[in-house]
Amino acid sequence: MLSILVIIGILIVIAGGLLFIIETFKMSIIWGIACLIISPISLVFVFLHWDVSKRPVFIQLVGLVFILFGVMAGAS
Template sequence: MDILVFVGVLIVVIGGIGFLIAAFRTSILWGLACLIISPVSIIYLILHWSEAKNPFFLQLAGLAIILIAGSMGASMPMQ
């Protein structure tokens, strides 16, 4: 289970870096705002969906892997 959680976290981090790259490609101000002020990322995602959708979905996939690994670990008996 630990390896699956690690893979999920790695995918989320890669998606986050991809999101920041997309924001910086749009404008240095968008990139800095997304890096420093978290709620701006949601605004960027909505306004620049075509550039940000792939990293966003990659982050969602990583989150799904983490949740699946967590639910599998919760259902296993303690050893």
């Protein structure tokens, strides 16, 4: 049961990451390539284009919550 939570969380984080990359490429091809190659550029994109990137960021946060609950419940 606990590993299922972690797996679901990982899948949600991956889905949020894919949505984020899609949004960067919608903005411009340069943003998309830069975010794929240089990780800190993703943070710059999030701060400059919060209105576009907030949905994928929140989806990834939900996935992290699933992962944390699965790990914490497994540790106890």
